[in-house]
Amino acid sequence: MSIRVGQLIGMVIIASGLFFSPATGIAADFSNxxxxxxxxxxxxxxxxxxxxxxxxxxxxxxxxxxxVGSRHGTLHTLRDTNRDGVADEVKLRSKGLNVPNGVxxxxxxxxxxxxxxxxxxxxxxxxxxxxxxxxxxxxxDLPNKFLHGWRYMKFxxxxxxxxxxxxxxxxxxxxxxxxxxxxxxANGKNxxxxxxxxxxxxxxxxxxxxxxxxxxxxxxxxMGDDIPPDEFNHVTKAGQHFGYPYMGGKSVKLPTNKNExxxxxxxxxxxxxxxxxxxxxxxxxxxxVHFYRGRQFPAKYKNDAFVAQHGSWNRSSPVGYxxxxxxxxxxxxxxxxxxxxxxxxxxxxxxGRPVDIAELxxxxxxxxxxxxxxxxxxxxxx
Numbered sequence: 001m002s003i004r005v006g007q008l009i010g011m012v013i014i015a016s017g018l019f020f021s022p023a024t025g026i027a028a029d030f031s032n033x034x035x036x037x038x039x040x041x042x043x044x045x046x047x048x049x050x051x052x053x054x055x056x057x058x059x060x061x062x063x064x065x066x067x068v069g070s071r072h073g074t075l076h077t078l079r080d081t082n083r084d085g086v087a088d089e090v091k092l093r094s095k096g097l098n099v100p101n102g103v104x105x106x107x108x109x110x111x112x113x114x115x116x117x118x119x120x121x122x123x124x125x126x127x128x129x130x131x132x133x134x135x136x137x138x139x140x141d142l143p144n145k146f147l148h149g150w151r152y153m154k155f156x157x158x159x160x161x162x163x164x165x166x167x168x169x170x171x172x173x174x175x176x177x178x179x180x181x182x183x184x185x186a187n188g189k190n191x192x193x194x195x196x197x198x199x200x201x202x203x204x205x206x207x208x209x210x211x212x213x214x215x216x217x218x219x220x221x222x223m224g225d226d227i228p229p230d231e232f233n234h235v236t237k238a239g240q241h242f243g244y245p246y247m248g249g250k251s252v253k254l255p256t257n258k259n260e261x262x263x264x265x266x267x268x269x270x271x272x273x274x275x276x277x278x279x280x281x282x283x284x285x286x287x288x289v290h291f292y293r294g295r296q297f298p299a300k301y302k303n304d305a306f307v308a309q310h311g312s313w314n315r316s317s318p319v320g321y322x323x324x325x326x327x328x329x330x331x332x333x334x335x336x337x338x339x340x341x342x343x344x345x346x347x348x349x350x351x352g353r354p355v356d357i358a359e360l361x362x363x364x365x366x367x368x369x370x371x372x373x374x375x376x377x378x379x380x381x382x
Contacts, residue, residue, distance in 0.1 A: 030047050030372070030374065032351065033344070033351050033352055034046065034047070036343035036346060036351070037341055037342070037343040037344070038341065038342055038343050039341050039378070042298070042380050042381060043378060043379070044378070044379055044380075045341070045377070046085060046377050046379070047374050047375075047376060048078070048085070048086060048087050048366055048374075048377040049078045049086070049087035049090050049374065050090065050373060050374055051076050051078065051368070051374065051375055052072070052074065052373050053070040053072045053074070053370045054076075054355065054368035054369060054370055054374065054375050055068070055069045055070050055101050055356060056068070056069040056101050056102055056103050056152060056288070056356045056368070057069075057103070057357070058103045058104055058105045058110075058154075059105070059358050059366075060105050060125070060126035061105075064080065064360055064361050065077055065078070065126040065129065066078040066366065067103045067105065067125070068368065068375065069103040069112065069113075070099075070370070071101050073095055073098070073099070073100065074092060074094065074100070075095075075100050075103070075112065075133060076091060077089075077091050078375065079129065083362070085364070085377055086377075089129065091129050091130075093125075093129070093132060093133045094132065094133050097112070097114055098116055099114055099115045099150050100112050100114050101150035101152065102114075102150075102151040102153040102163070103153075104153045104161060105126075105155070106155045106159065106161075107186075108124040108127075109121055109124065110133060112133075113151035113153045115145075115146065115149040115150065116140065116141075116142050116143075116144035117137045117142055118137070118138055118139045118140075118142070118151070118153065118161070119137045120135070120136055120186070121134060122134060122136055137188075138184075139163075139184065139188040142165065142177065143177060146168075147166075147168040147169075148167060148168055149166065150202065151164065151165070152164045152201065152202045152203060152204065154204060154205065156206050156211070156213065157206055157211040158183075160183040160184060160185060160186075161183060161184055161185070161186055162181055162183045162194065162213070163181065163182055164181045164201040164202065165179065165182070166178070166200035166201070166202075167179040167198075167199055169245075169261055170221050170222050170258075171220055171256065171259060171260060171266075172245060172259055173245060173266045174244075174245075174261075175264055179196065179198050179199065179245075180194075180195060180198055181194045181195040181198060181204065192238060193238070193239055194213065194235060194238050194239070195239075195240055195241075195242055196239065196241045196242065197242040197243045197244045197245075197246070197270075197273065198217050198233075198242055198244060199217055199218060199220060199244040199245070199248075200217065201215045201218075202216065202288070203215065203216045203288040203289040203307070203308070204289055205289045205291050205305065207291060207303065207328070207332045208291050208293050208303050212235060212236065213234075214235070214289060214305060215232075215233050215235070216231065216280075216286040216287060216289055217233060217244075217276070218230055218285055218286065219231065219248045219283070220244075220254060221283070222314075223255070225316055226281075226282050227249075227282055228248020228249045228252040228282060229249035229250075229279035229280055229281070230279070230280035230281065230282060231249060231276035231279065231280070231286075232276055232277055232278035232279075232280065232286070232305075232307065232326060232337075233274065233276050236274075240272070240274045241273050241274065242274050242276070243274070245259070245266055246266075246269035246273065247269070249275075249279045250276060250279060277333070277334040278334050278336075280307075280309070280324070282315075283312035283313075284311065284319050284320035285309060285311055285312060286307050286308070286310075287307075287308050287309070288307070288308040288354075288356030289306070289307050289308075290305065290306050290359060291303060291306075292304055292305070292306065292359065294362070294363025294364075296363025296364055296379065296381065297363060298380065301325070304325055304326060304328055305326040305334075306323055306324070306325055306326075306357050307325075307357075308323055308354035308355055308356060308357050308367060308368075309323065311344070318345055318348055320345070321344040321345035321350050321352065321353060321354070322342035323339075323340045323341040323342070323354055324338070325337065325340040341354075341367075344369075350371065351372065352371055352374075353369055353371035353372075354367050354369055355367075360377075362379075363380075364377050364378060364379040365377070
């Protein structure tokens with residue numbers, strides 16, 4: 001039996017209770033946040049849009065429609081139609097989804113990662129934002145466990161869709177796809193594990209020159225304020241192991257005797273564990289990653305990576321709540337890190353939590369914040 005797209009849209013509206021919000025302006029005054037943010041000279045930050053619980057971002061082409069995932073069942077789209085740096089169209093495209101944190105975009109088609117599946121839209125989602133976003137699963141057997149169950153995904157330069165699967169433990173032996181980043185064709189076929197030994201990656205991107213995958217990984221909780229480090233990792237060949245549940249950071253041994261997975265023992269560590277290229281402060285919760293490809297920022301930022309630190313929740317003194325810059329050399333190697341934007345945390349109190357980073361066509365950066373419920377825009381110059 002064949003179903004036309006129009007029939008399918010109607011079915012999805014009825015089944016999922018989809019609805020749309022009208023275009024909205026920025027109603028609240030966010031100066032109490034913006035005035036605290038410190039950036040390098042010449043940069044400025046503003047509010048691009050108000051979006052409830054904004055998480056992962058992806059920018060569609062050619063219209064620069066921004067798709068925003070969440071951990072609260074909703075999917076939004078944003079548009080700046082007059083190109084003034086503020087979204088004049090904010091629409092709720094879907095609700096009632098199963099934690100649609102991950103969003104990706106290729107060839108005009110939107111892909112959404114929920115906890116238990118990855119789906120694609122059968123119609124172009126960018127051009128007519130008055131239409132709903134019907135979703136057809138392309139892989140529907142992901143581990144449906146809430147702890148670290150919010151998916152992150154992105155298309156690579158090989159046109160394959162990369163998806164991260166966290167482990168539902170502090171220390172525990174992963175099962176199946178848990179603790180990995182895998183890739184597949186855009187139709188969900190030809191699945192291949194790219195990285196193993198990953199506790200919980202909620203951000204990755206591909207170096208613009210080398211095409212290599214770099215990803216963040218959040219270390220185990222419950223081991224104290226300062227261990228193990230969060231990680232920034234470099235994949236040089238498919239199937240590499242990045243340490244979990246044996247190692248955290250470059251040198252911290254994890255307490256494997258505290259295995260929380262009673263169904264599977266932690267055996268001997270595999271040979272050839274790959275150490276991170278950059279270590280971050282423990283519990284700083286490094287999430288979204290974006291390599292800068294544009295021309296608006298000064299040339300020295302080209303091909304460097306920006307990392308959103310969501311901030312700690314279980315540390316005696318809070319850390320994170322900022323954006324880091326990872327410096328790269330001409331060979332595509334990470335050579336250092338520095339703070340790019342901070343001020344969301346002051347005197348132990350946070351007023352924002354950066355989540356993900358994306359780039360608009362004009363070279364400015366968008367940053368989602370699921371605490372302040374906004375998407376910021378960081379620009380350079382006038």
